[in-house]
Amino acid sequence: MSIPLIDLKLQYQQIRQEVQTAISGALDSMQLFLGPNVQRLEEDFANFCGVQHAIGVANGTEALSLSLRALEIGRGDEVITVSWTFIATLEAIVHVGATPVVVDIDPRTYCLDPAALARAITPRTRAVIPVHVFGHPADMDAIREVCGPRRIHIVEDACQAHGARYRKQRVGSLGDAAAFSFYMSKNLAGYGDGGMVTTNDSDVARRLRMLRDHGQEQRGVFSMVGYNSRLDELQAAILNVKMRRLAKWHEARRHLADYYNEKLSGLDLVTPHEAPGCEHVYHLYAIRSPRRDAIAAKLQEAGIGFAMHYKAPPHLQPALGNYNLAQLDLPVTLRCADEILQLPMYPELTTEQVDQVCEVVRSALG
Numbered sequence: 224m225s226i227p228l229i230d231l232k233l234q235y236q237q238i239r240q241e242v243q244t245a246i247s248g249a250l251d252s253m254q255l256f257l258g259p260n261v262q263r264l265e266e267d268f269a270n271f272c273g274v275q276h277a278i279g280v281a282n283g284t285e286a287l288s289l290s291l292r293a294l295e296i297g298r299g300d301e302v303i304t305v306s307w308t309f310i311a312t313l314e315a316i317v318h319v320g321a322t323p324v325v326v327d328i329d330p331r332t333y334c335l336d337p338a339a340l341a342r343a344i345t346p347r348t349r350a351v352i353p354v355h356v357f358g359h360p361a362d363m364d365a366i367r368e369v370c371g372p373r374r375i376h377i378v379e380d381a382c383q384a385h386g387a388r389y390r391k392q393r394v395g396s397l398g399d400a401a402a403f404s405f406y407m408s409k410n411l412a413g414y415g416d417g418g419m420v421t422t423n424d425s426d427v428a429r430r431l432r433m434l435r436d437h438g439q440e441q442r443g444v445f446s447m448v449g450y451n452s453r454l455d456e457l458q459a460a461i462l463n464v465k466m467r468r469l470a471k472w473h474e475a476r477r478h479l480a481d482y483y484n485e486k487l488s489g490l491d492l493v494t495p496h497e498a499p500g501c502e503h504v505y506h507l508y509a510i511r512s513p514r515r516d517a518i519a520a521k522l523q524e525a526g527i528g529f530a531m532h533y534k535a536p537p538h539l540q541p542a543l544g545n546y547n548l549a550q551l552d553l554p555v556t557l558r559c560a561d562e563i564l565q566l567p568m569y570p571e572l573t574t575e576q577v578d579q580v581c582e583v584v585r586s587a588l589g
């Protein structure tokens with residue numbers, strides 16, 4: 224039996240009635256412009272992350288770029304991030320006119336390496352975007368130690384990490400602002416695009432509310448040149464249904480990850496690391512092996528879904544050719560690009576299916 228990398232239909236079948244009721248309610252009310260569903264999601268998401276403000280926006284990419292704009296970062300400024308991420312992290316920096324600077328990652332967590340960050344700082348550095356990649360939090364204490372004394376802003380890229388914890392605090396509450404994506408494959412996902420920014424800074428929140436709605440301070444008063452980047456009311460209605468199940472889904476992912484770890488132990492590959500004090504939410508379950516391509520071939524043959532994020536990391540993409548990133552020395556990123564593979568992971572996956580996946584991985588390495 225084939226096993227997909229992620230099964231969106233299976234989850235939809237379980238919540239279909241509630242989702243349809245929520246969508247009908249929104250349509251019946253015809254309050255489709257920053258209405259009650261967006262408001263409720265913003266309140267619940269802020270509580271969930273343990274922050275004062277959550278601002279719904281159109282997608283995760285704009286959650287990042289609007290956060291940078293709200294922090295008044297733009298032309299002439301450098302923003303440091305990683306290349307072990309989706310290209311959107313770097314696009315957001317370019318969108319605000321700033322210069323992306325890329326550093327290497329930690330070989331165990333695959334998140335930004337704080338020592339590399341310290342070495343990359345220049346007088347023009349205004350912000351850093353740590354990415355909580357695959358659902359594991361970056362080392363925020365070490366990052367804050369580097370950034371704090373220099374007044375460098377921190378914008379968390381939490382697009383893959385809804386609910387992950389760092390020293391008991393949820394991601395989204397660990398920097399000046401944080402960006403989340405509700406793209407359909409994320410741990411909390413709509414059936415279309417959506418995003419959220421969280422922050423404890425009331426000024427940043429106020430600017431974000433203006434920026435997402437054409438810079439309007441009050442109806443008809445446009446105080447800054449903004450964007451059309453509002454979270455859609457129908458997506459918010461769907462997300463409110465899913466928000467109630469997020470904790471349960473999160474536990475299911477963690478249980479499946481433990482099961483994978485156990486079944487894959489003893490094989491010549493590296494399973495995901497959970498750093499002390501961190502709670503991984505396994506948006507993606509990634510293994511690392513020099514024989515990655517042989518494993519992929521066997522999975523393909525067996526009809527098992529897999530991915531190779533980020534086989535071609537963003538700093539090597541032609542789109543970013545003007546920023547002299549390709550010649551940077553990023554040995555850990557490049558090694559991950561050659562060796563990392565993601566296996567099926569979604570809350571409805573069964574342990575029997577994990578057995579099947581692990582058997583194929585074992586046979587590839589055997």
Ligand SMILES: Cc1ncc(COP(=O)(O)O)c(C=O)c1O
Nearest residue numbers: 282283284309311312382404406
């Ligand atoms: C790490 C990371 N950053 C940013 C984004 C951008 O989010 P979106 O697709 O909602 O624009 C994504 C999601 O695709 C992501 O995985």
